Amino acid sequence: MKARVFVTLKPGVLDPQGKAIHHALEGLGFGGVQDVRAGKLIELDLADGTSDDEIADMCRKLLANTVIENFRIERMAPA
Amino acid sequence: MKSAVIVFPGSNCDRDLKVAIEMVTGNAPEMVWHKDSELPAGIGLIAIPGGFSYGDYLRSGAMAARSPVMRAVAEAAGRGVPVLGVCNGFQVLTEAGLLPGALMRNAGLSFVSRPVQLTVENAQSLFTSRYRQGEDITIPVAHHDGNYQADAETLDRLEGEGRVAFRYAESVNGSARQIAGIINDAGNVLGMMPHPERAMEPAHGNEDGRRLFEGLLEAVA
Numbered sequence: 001m002k003a004r005v006f007v008t009l010k011p012g013v014l015d016p017q018g019k020a021i022h023h024a025l026e027g028l029g030f031g032g033v034q035d036v037r038a039g040k041l042i043e044l045d046l047a048d049g050t051s052d053d054e055i056a057d058m059c060r061k062l063l064a065n066t067v068i069e070n071f072r073i074e075r076m077a078p079a
Numbered sequence: 080m081k082s083a084v085i086v087f088p089g090s091n092c093d094r095d096l097k098v099a100i101e102m103v104t105g106n107a108p109e110m111v112w113h114k115d116s117e118l119p120a121g122i123g124l125i126a127i128p129g130g131f132s133y134g135d136y137l138r139s140g141a142m143a144a145r146s147p148v149m150r151a152v153a154e155a156a157g158r159g160v161p162v163l164g165v166c167n168g169f170q171v172l173t174e175a176g177l178l179p180g181a182l183m184r185n186a187g188l189s190f191v192s193r194p195v196q197l198t199v200e201n202a203q204s205l206f207t208s209r210y211r212q213g214e215d216i217t218i219p220v221a222h223h224d225g226n227y228q229a230d231a232e233t234l235d236r237l238e239g240e241g242r243v244a245f246r247y248a249e250s251v252n253g254s255a256r257q258i259a260g261i262i263n264d265a266g267n268v269l270g271m272m273p274h275p276e277r278a279m280e281p282a283h284g285n286e287d288g289r290r291l292f293e294g295l296l297e298a299v300a
Contacts, residue, residue: 013228014253016184062145065138065174067181068228 001046002076003055007064008039039069043076080299082108082124085152085168087143092129092165092276099276100126103292113146123299124161125152127168129221129274139182139224140170149175161205161299162268163291166222169260169270178263178270179237180229185222186253192221194284196248197259197273201241204262205298206269209290216287218273220251225272227254227261237261245271 009015015037022036042063044055055073064071082100086093093110101107108126109119118125133142143149149171156162156177164172172178185191194217199210210216229237234255237243245260252272260271275288 014183014186014226016186016188016226016253020188062137062141065141065181067173067179068183 001048001050001078003044003046003050004074004076005042005044005055005059005063006039006072006074007042007059007069008072009037010068010070013068080104080106080123080296081119081121082106082126083111083118083122084108084126084128085113085148086110086128087113087130087132087146087171089132089134090128090130090167092167092274095274095276096126096128096165099279099288099292100124102279103289103296111148113143113148116147116151118148118151118155122155122160124163124295125155127152127162127164127171129166129168132167132171135224138170138174140167140172140174143167143171144174144176153177156263156265156268159265159267161295163206163295164268164270165274165276166220166225166272169272170224172268172270177268178261179233180227180255180261182224182272183226183228183253184224185226186250190221190223191225191252192219194219194278195251195259195273197245198248200243200246201262203241204244204269205266206262206291206295207244208298209294215248217278217285218245218275218288219277219284220273222252222272225252225254227252227258227272229255234258240264244269245273 018036059071202212242262247257275291278288
């Protein structure tokens with residue numbers, strides 16, 4: 001089974017990379033972009049039966065820095 | 080005094096720290112590889128160097144913080160052994176939970192490499208006793224991820240408890256409250272982005288970093 005972990009900066013945490021992307025989009029002439037926040041997508045290929053709790057534990061211990069980041073787990077449907 | 084410098088794949092200031100410690104203590108520190116799970120017995124000082132441990136994969140310091148040697152470092156820190164983390168070493172200490180907060184990409188997005196002016200905010204710590212309270216010193220920085228961030232409550236606590244060791248005299252990287260270095264609640268762990276080991280002798284341009292090592296030696300001798 002596969003799962004995707006989305007790691008995003010917590011609301012209110014300044015995102016310098018998101019700001020730079022925002023400016024670059026404006027430079028390319030894309031108007032109407034209100035804000036940009038950059039994050040990470042991590043795909044995990046897991047043993048069958050891996051629980052949500054175990055994946056959340058991986059997120060808390062390594063994949064996300066919960067001081068500044070939130071995480072969201074999404075299980076992927078088998079191909 | 081026995082000391083150790085921790086070496087991760089991608090560390091690049093480990094030998095500078097070794098030279099600085101040896102210059103002040105007269106004894107060469109042991110270089111301890113990240114896969115070692117034990118530190119030398121009777122260790123009196125642990126230094127975590129700058130660099131790009133594990134290529135800064137995932138987050139700066141994230142992989143190093145979970146390496147075998149860091150369990151031994153955390154255990155020694157818990158016993159009161161002084162731990163100094165410089166630059167990437169500071170990032171490793173926050174990722175390991177030995178210091179609060181996190182170091183994010185510089186607000187200006189650029190790598191910053193130049194001497195900066197710091198104010199000594201607490202001259203009574205294990206690490207800063209050779210400085211004067213409020214003294215302005217100059218130490219070089221060289222980092223991309225030095226933007227210190229923590230929630231307001233943590234920042235208030237750090238300031239209230241005298242745990243901000245150094246503050247930038249001007250905004251260098253967007254750090255909250257211009258924090259350049261902090262101390263843990265027990266007072267034996269210091270993390271700082273500027274490189275005191277690069278300001279040790281006249282040939283370096285200035286010697287303001289040297290007193291940090293001298294004060295530390297005095298405290299642990």
